[in-house]
Amino acid sequence: MRRLDDILQGGLYRSRNGVILGVIRGLAEYFDFSVFWARVIAVVLLLVTGFWPVTGLYFLGALLMKPQPVLPIDSDEEQEFYDSYVSSRRRALERLKRRYDSVERRIRRMEDTVTSRDFDWESRLNT
Numbered sequence: 001m002r003r004l005d006d007i008l009q010g011g012l013y014r015s016r017n018g019v020i021l022g023v024i025r026g027l028a029e030y031f032d033f034s035v036f037w038a039r040v041i042a043v044v045l046l047l048v049t050g051f052w053p054v055t056g057l058y059f060l061g062a063l064l065m066k067p068q069p070v071l072p073i074d075s076d077e078e079q080e081f082y083d084s085y086v087s088s089r090r091r092a093l094e095r096l097k098r099r100y101d102s103v104e105r106r107i108r109r110m111e112d113t114v115t116s117r118d119f120d121w122e123s124r125l126n127t
Helices: 004-009 024-031 034-048 051-064 074-085 087-117 117-126
Strands: none
Touching: 004 024, 024 034, 034 051, 051 117
């Protein structure tokens, strides 16, 4: 069996081909288990334990599991990129903020250059 850290870090994804959010299919594919039997086990657990415990665990799994990538991941760099945008919204927002701040600094430098006295004199002399 795989360790929980490996499951959360690695390739445990909600399937895009699943019936309801793809949790059961994702688990079945990850553990190389029949999807049919995984669904049968889930329905039996639903009937035996009651509606709310299994439903709660199912939706918790849907929240914790990352969706399966649209394109297969081929390298560690692609995996890191996918994980950074899917697993941590905070890091993705920080990355976007850094990019925005960088663009804003460059625009301010260009604006300072264009509005400086030297630029004005050079443009007058060159015309």
